[in-house]
Amino acid sequence: MISVNSLAKRFAVENPKKLTTQEQNDPRLKGRFFYSVEDVSFKCEKGQVLGLLGPNGAGKTTTLRILSSALKADKGEILVDGKNVSEEPIQARKSLGFLSGSTGLYGRLTGRENISYFARLHGYGKTQTEQRIEELSSLLDMDDFLDRRSETYSSGMKQKTAIARAVVHEPLAVVLDEPTTGLDIMATQTVLDFIKNLKAAGTPVIFSTHHLEEVAELCDLGTVIDHGTTKFMDSIETFKGLGTSMNDAFLNVLKGA
């Protein structure tokens, strides 16, 4: 289970003169600080998929970076499988599978080596790692390219490898930051099928996206963040009821209608 409660994170503005007019007029700019996240809360239980939505600059990436313990929250609490991310970051990371916005593969390593490296960092032995890689390779259809250097991969191959790396340690919860961005239809479908498999296995999944049709297809829950604040947190059925379409519902949430 992933639980995010009243999260806040501010950054010092080094040079206010360099801010754009839009940034200067943003209500989150308070004195020398910019509150990237002001008050974000959501919860995702076992077997649920939560779609994290919001316009660009809403605070989604900051929220996910705090969730992954890459950043520290100034306020609030995040629990991953009962472990407080701020207090036990290493334990929380062991429970969490995280796919960041960029695939972040080591180009001079093969796909197998990329995945294996992270498995070993998670404490997996050689045999256990090999077995797990074979399992993921089969699930994500990676056999053809797994032993090639990842710098030669297409976007789809990179994303599949990145997903395999994120879940190689069989995490108790998974967070995917825009996992289908830039992928073709086939690769997108593989990723979506993989999320369905995770859901079926009872793993809570949070994924941020701009593709509302994916949210409608996969998610049980929806959360909309705007200007660093949670504007909506409920079931996807409730979300759908806010407008004539998913897009309409999303815009209505942002307008506060």
Add this chain to the structure above:
Amino acid sequence: MWMIMQKELTELLRDKKTLFFMIALPLLLFPAIFGAVGFFSSKAITEAENKTLNFAVIGAEHHQVLVDALAAVDTLELKTIGDEDFKTLIKDKTLDFVVELQPNANGKLLEVGQTTVNLYLNDAGLNQIQKRFNKVLDGITEGKRADAFAELGISETQQIALLEPVIVEKINIAEERENWGERIGGLVPYLLFLLCLQGAMFPASDLGAGEKERGTLETLLLAPVDRTQLVLGKFATIALAGIVAAMVTVFSMALWSIIIGNAMAISFVIEIVGQISIIDFVLMFLMLVPVASIFAAVLLSLSIYAKSYKEAQSYMGSLVIFVIVPIMIALMPGVELEGVWAWVPLTNVALAMKELVKGTMDYVQLIAIFSSTVVIAGALLAFCVYWFKQEKVLFR
């Protein structure tokens, strides 16, 4: 830490750019460059020595003996000039030099005293004109001097005493190793430090800013590994790369100097190396370890701070000056491993390496220098770890 280091090394060894700068360049290109410079320099000198020079003499009638002697040399060709401006003829390369003789040029020394010969030439490029002219002139002058001494009735022993009244005979009690160690010992740290820094720069840029730029750093931060371990793994890789680059280059230069050097150079090199004990070699290597650690910690801190590979490279470029200055101080005459210089970081290590080459190192002092350098390296590494944990640095 070892797992991280192992992965970093695997990646580095697969990077053609790193392999080129760390292995191929020192092994092949540096010796090729030095060999080419040596070859073309010696070729140019030989050509200058054997080139046929055109010359003219103004006032030839004042010293026909000299003019005839010059003209008799196979590679000197006498030209006749009229009222033309001889300086223009030299500039447009019609003539290589012009000799202007005074009326008293061939007079007896005891009668005319000292005389002046003007030698006009374009001395801007490589030439051996004065050397070749002096060779002819000296033969004639010596004869005239001997005639003058004979006329004065001065014996050969007296002539020698008059020409050089006092001979100072230097009896150097320093060992041979100390002699050449003083002359070339300072170059050892100069070479090692810069090669080490150069070798560490590429991996440092790649492991910090490069990872940031490619998005792999953020992924690595998600691994259940303490950030201190991440820094240590990267730091050890960079330090090792620096040491290996320095060692490969030194080894390559030694090897190539034996292969392409002449027999005299070989015996000289073997003689030099043979006089340095294994212990001194090991101590020099040990002194390089904390220096490489200092470089690695500073380079990694700069690289982590930089937003991109390019930005990291620009920071690192300016770092070279901070390394060259302390080494140059150690190369300055009169700077010894004592007083304040024994406590100046890098300068003290450079001076210690020089003393090790000379064979005059005080090993107790070496422990103090090694310890102080280790402390500095440790402090910089601690800063690097602290730096790596700063959000404003990682997510600039």
